[in-house]
Amino acid sequence: MRTLRAAALALCFCAPAAAAGPRLVPQRLVLRTAAGDVVLGLYEGAPKTAAQVLRLARLGVYDGARFSSVVPGFYAEIGETGQRAAPLSPRQQAAIRPLPAELSSLKHRRGVLSMAHRPGEPGSARTAFSIMLGSWPQGDGRYTVFGEVLEGLDVVDTLAQAPADASHRPLVELQVYKAQVMTAAEAARTYLAPAHLLVVPGGSPAPQPPPAASGPAAAAAAFLTLAALAAYACRARYPRAVGPLLLCGALGGVFSLLVFLGPRAAAHPPLAVGLFLALLGALRLLSSFETPA
Amino acid sequence: MPGLTTQVPGARKLYFVSGPLDFALIGGLSILTFVALRLFYAGERTASVITLAIQLSWVCNWPHFAATSYRLYHSKDNVRQYPLTALLAPLVVLAGAAGSFAWPRAVAPWFVKLVTVWSPYHFSGQTLGVCLLYARRAGIALGKRERFALSSFIYSTFVAQTVRYEMGIRTFNDSGIPYPSLGLPHWAGWAANAWMIASGVALLFLLTRGCLKARKLIPPIVLLPALAQWVWFAPGGDWRSFVEFVPFFHSLQYLVIAWALQLGERRDAGDVVPSRRFVLSESARWGAKNVALGAALFWGLPHLAAWFGTPLAFATGVIVSAVQLHHFFIDGVIWKLKRRSVSSPLMVDLDELLRPPAPAEVPA
Numbered sequence: 001m002r003t004l005r006a007a008a009l010a011l012c013f014c015a016p017a018a019a020a021g022p023r024l025v026p027q028r029l030v031l032r033t034a035a036g037d038v039v040l041g042l043y044e045g046a047p048k049t050a051a052q053v054l055r056l057a058r059l060g061v062y063d064g065a066r067f068s069s070v071v072p073g074f075y076a077e078i079g080e081t082g083q084r085a086a087p088l089s090p091r092q093q094a095a096i097r098p099l100p101a102e103l104s105s106l107k108h109r110r111g112v113l114s115m116a117h118r119p120g121e122p123g124s125a126r127t128a129f130s131i132m133l134g135s136w137p138q139g140d141g142r143y144t145v146f147g148e149v150l151e152g153l154d155v156v157d158t159l160a161q162a163p164a165d166a167s168h169r170p171l172v173e174l175q176v177y178k179a180q181v182m183t184a185a186e187a188a189r190t191y192l193a194p195a196h197l198l199v200v201p202g203g204s205p206a207p208q209p210p211p212a213a214s215g216p217a218a219a220a221a222a223f224l225t226l227a228a229l230a231a232y233a234c235r236a237r238y239p240r241a242v243g244p245l246l247l248c249g250a251l252g253g254v255f256s257l258l259v260f261l262g263p264r265a266a267a268h269p270p271l272a273v274g275l276f277l278a279l280l281g282a283l284r285l286l287s288s289f290e291t292p293a
Numbered sequence: 294m295p296g297l298t299t300q301v302p303g304a305r306k307l308y309f310v311s312g313p314l315d316f317a318l319i320g321g322l323s324i325l326t327f328v329a330l331r332l333f334y335a336g337e338r339t340a341s342v343i344t345l346a347i348q349l350s351w352v353c354n355w356p357h358f359a360a361t362s363y364r365l366y367h368s369k370d371n372v373r374q375y376p377l378t379a380l381l382a383p384l385v386v387l388a389g390a391a392g393s394f395a396w397p398r399a400v401a402p403w404f405v406k407l408v409t410v411w412s413p414y415h416f417s418g419q420t421l422g423v424c425l426l427y428a429r430r431a432g433i434a435l436g437k438r439e440r441f442a443l444s445s446f447i448y449s450t451f452v453a454q455t456v457r458y459e460m461g462i463r464t465f466n467d468s469g470i471p472y473p474s475l476g477l478p479h480w481a482g483w484a485a486n487a488w489m490i491a492s493g494v495a496l497l498f499l500l501t502r503g504c505l506k507a508r509k510l511i512p513p514i515v516l517l518p519a520l521a522q523w524v525w526f527a528p529g530g531d532w533r534s535f536v537e538f539v540p541f542f543h544s545l546q547y548l549v550i551a552w553a554l555q556l557g558e559r560r561d562a563g564d565v566v567p568s569r570r571f572v573l574s575e576s577a578r579w580g581a582k583n584v585a586l587g588a589a590l591f592w593g594l595p596h597l598a599a600w601f602g603t604p605l606a607f608a609t610g611v612i613v614s615a616v617q618l619h620h621f622f623i624d625g626v627i628w629k630l631k632r633r634s635v636s637s638p639l640m641v642d643l644d645e646l647l648r649p650p651a652p653a654e655v656p657a
Contacts, residue, residue, distance in 0.1 A: 032466055060337030060533070086531050089336045177465060191606060193471045216399050219392055244377040248385050255389065258403045266476025276459065276475055279407075280452070283414050287625045290377045 022106060025050050028150065028187035029057055031078075032178040033067075035159045037192040038131075038152035040113060046102040046146035049115050049125070053146070054181050056127060061092050062179035069168045070160040072133065077116060078176065079128040099125040099144070106145040108136035113147040131156050150187075155195040220256035224249055244290050254282040306642040307431050307512055309553050316514060318549045319423060320521025323542035327529045338533045346537040355587025356580070357544035358620045360551045362590075363583060365623050375626055382622040390615040394603065401611055402472035408614040409458075409467070413451040415621045416522065416543050421447050422628055423518040423546060426639055429630070431512045439499045446492035447519050453485040454526035470610040489527070518546065550639065555579050556646050557638025567646050590616045 022043040029040040042050035056062060064084050069077040081088055081096070088096075099115065101122035108114055112132050117125040122142070131149060133156060149156065162170045182190065227249035234241040257275060265272035308315040330336075365371050365379055372379045393401035421444055428435055435443065458465075459475040460482050466472075496519075504510055525542070529535045556575055565571050591613060598608035630636045 059335065063337060063533075086336075091335050193466065196471070216392065216396050219395070223388055241377055241381075244381055248381065251385070252388075255403065255407060258406065259400055262403055262406075262475065263473070266473065269476070269478040272459075272475045272477050273481060276456075276477060276481075279410055280414070283411055286622070287418065289382075289622065290375055290626050 022148075024147075024184075025054075026183060027054055028182050028184055029054065029147075030180045030182055030187055030190060030192075031062070031152075031176050032180070032193070033155060033159060034173070034175050034177065036152060036155035036195040038155050039150045039187050039192065040147050041150045042113070042147035043106075043145070045104055045106070046115075046144050049099055049102055049144050049146040052097065052099055053127075053129070056092070056095060057179040057181050059092050059095050060179075061088065061096065061127060062176055065176045065179070067159055067162075067170060067174035067176075068128070069130075070162060070164055070170055070174070071168050072157070072160040074134050074160075075114075075130040075132050075136070076156050076160045077128060077130045079116075081127055096126050098123055101125070102144045102146065103141055104145060105141075108132050108139040108143070108145060110134055111149045111153055112145050113149070114139060115144040115146055117143065133157060133160055151192060152195070158195045216256075216259055220252065220259070223252045224256070227252060240291075243288075247285055247289055250285060251282050254278050306644070307427065307514065308642065309549060310643045312514075315549075316517065318545055319427075319514060320517045320542070320546065322545070323521050323539070324524050326538060326542075327524050327532065327535050330535050331528075331532060334534055336532045336534055338537055342534045342537050346541065349538070349541045350591070351588065352584065353548065354540050354544045355591045356583035357547045357551070357587075358616055359583040359586035359590060360548060360579075361620050361623050361627070363579075363586060364551065364554075365627060371627075375623075378623055378626045383619060386615050386619045386622070389618065390611055393611045393614075397470075397607060401470050401607070405467050405470050405610055405614050406472045408617050409465075409472075410455055411621050412540075412617065413455060413526065414448075415624060416525070417447045417451040418625065419543065419547060419628075420518045420522040422630060423550065424515055425630055426550070426636075427512070427515045427518075429636065430640065431515055433511065433515065436499075436503070439496070439503060442492060442496040442499050443519060446489070446496045447522055449485065449489035449492045450523050450526040453482075453489045454530045456481050456485040457530065467610050467614075470607060493523075552576065552579065553641055554635070554638050557641035560641065560646060561638055567649050569647050572643070572646050 022045055024041040025044055025047075027042070029042065031038045031040065042053060044050070061081070062079060064086050065079050066084065067076050067078050068080045069075075101115075101117070103122075106112065110133055114130045114132055114136075115125040116128040116130055117123070125144065129146070133153075159174050162172050162174055164170050180190075227245050231242045231245035231249070234245065257278060261271060261275060265275055365375060389400075389404050389407075393404040424443060424447075425435070425440075456477055459477045460479055465474070500511060500516075521542070525539045529539070556572060559565055559575055560567055560571075565575075594612045594616075595605060595609040598612060599605040628635060630639070
């Protein structure tokens with residue numbers, strides 16, 4: 001699988017020469033997002049935009065950035081500095097410069113990256129860009145097309161499925177956990193989290209995760225039963241062991257709750273709070289795990 | 294008696310080694326590092342930061358995990374004292390690790406998550422312990438209220454930081470194992486921060502009142518670990534270049550205490566004469582064992598698992614989590630200051646270890 005992926009990326013890398021498409025800069029931008037990982041290739045034909053995006057990514061400007069606008073089948077926009085999880089440092093702010101438009105004949109089609117700018121001000125692009133999920137002929141020749149998604153377009157599709165308000169702002173946090181600049185070879189080797197289902201509050205369009213497999217359930221039941229039986233068996237001959245065995249059972253129980261209910265917690269805030277408190281309670285109990293002999 | 298200035302019996306020299314060195318290792322260095330990074334360096338995890346943090350892991354983080362295992366398992370007496378922790382805890386951890394290997398998508402992410410929540414909780418336990426240890430060395434017994442406020446403040450910093458990470462929907466990644474946030478609501482963040490601030494204010498109030506009543510100041514090093522932890526988790530918690538080093542500073546603190554205990558126990562065993570040679574040789578022997586054991590646990594075991602066909606990154610994630618959980622289990626049990634066998638050797642200071650007692654000090 002990894003070889004196939006490497007081959008596919010290598011083909012992408014070589015493709016411009018063969019197909020006379022846009023040539024890519026040697027670096028790749030890997031976005032570790034809330035719904036999986038995405039690999040972006042940037043075009044040599046938009047050198048200033050590509051250089052700024054890579055420089056800002058290295059400085060961490062896109063770490064903690066949020067998708068600020070999503071429309072399924074159309075686009076997902078990312079990188080507005082006002083939408084970050086944490087404010088920019090002075091150094092990061094200083095590195096952001098207005099970019100001139102680098103217009104070309106490239107079309108706005110599914111998978112390309114289009115630099116955002118204020119309406120009517122082509123030289124106002126800074127950090128935000130859109131990942132196109134469909135065609136947009138109106139943008140051709142007006143917005144800088146500076147790259148494309150090489151891997152993980154299904155991840156962006158998943159992100160775009162999140163519920164949004166009338167202004168297309170997501171109602172849940174869609175975060176880029178980390179943006180990493182890599183060489184093409186490194187991008188081919190790195191682990192890429194596949195698109196995973198986005199659990200959102202309110203039972204919205206995003207599908208719920210599949211129920212956990214029966215294997216872990218059976219293992220958890222076996223563990224808890226074993227702990228209870230062991231505690232029962234020890235109560236007469238080795239009473240010191242009863243407490244620790246029950247505590248092990250409690251920790252196992254809380255861990256099982258995490259495994260089975262954790263994937264649903266984000267959709268149900270009271271459940272999330274309950275799980276968190278149960279975890280803290282179990283940790284507190286474990287501090288009196290054993291009184292020395 | 295309420296308050297904080299009761300003179301406790303057995304109070305000894307305040308510092309293990311010396312004021313400046315104790316201050317640096319117990320938390321001062323971490324605070325200075327945060328200030329330096331905040332003023333002169335970026336907030337992101339740069340390649341240099343990651344590289345340095347990994348290099349420090351070999352000589353400090355990993356040995357600190359090893360020091361716990363060494364302390365529990367190096368003698369049969371210790372295992373006899375804590376038989377369940379020594380024998381049952383590894384089985385529980387192994388069960389979790391086995392579940393992670395068997396169901397990498399369903400179980401492994403939560404196994405890793407358990408570590409990420411337990412780890413700062415464990416930091417808090419150590420921070421409280423070190424504060425109380427220095428209070429004891431200073432001859433101060435904290436009253437119930439002061440102790441409660443101190444404990445509440447320390448644990449609230451952990452809760453506030455953890456809640457911040459667990460709010461909203463996001464995915465973290467540890468050694469290629471993606472794990473989700475719990476999705477705590479945003480009001481939980483407000484509540485946790487309010488608790489932290491209220492605890493801090495209450496602690497300051499109680500300590501100030503106690504100091505005024507007793508007309509005596511608390512030595513700053515008693516509160517330094519709590520202040521350091523607040524820096525780690527509150528202002529430093531969002532400065533990623535600093536966060537990378539927090540486990541190192543926690544480990545450094547741990548190693549100072551574990552080193553003192555090791556030397557104190559060896560001296561109390563009665564088969565050695567305190568001397569410079571004793572301190573150097575015992576420190577070198579103990580340090581070398583911990584470095585070697587740490588490398589075996591954190592580098593050797595994952596590579597061994599990879600040799601059997603498990604992807605190295607995944608094996609590293611699961612095994613490192615298992616080793617850490619084992620450490621948390623043991624540490625929660627073996628460092629109870631209420632036990633004389635723990636607190637007594639921790640009253641030692643370097644001077645006592647370097648010089649044999651004068652004849653007048655030797656009990657008849």
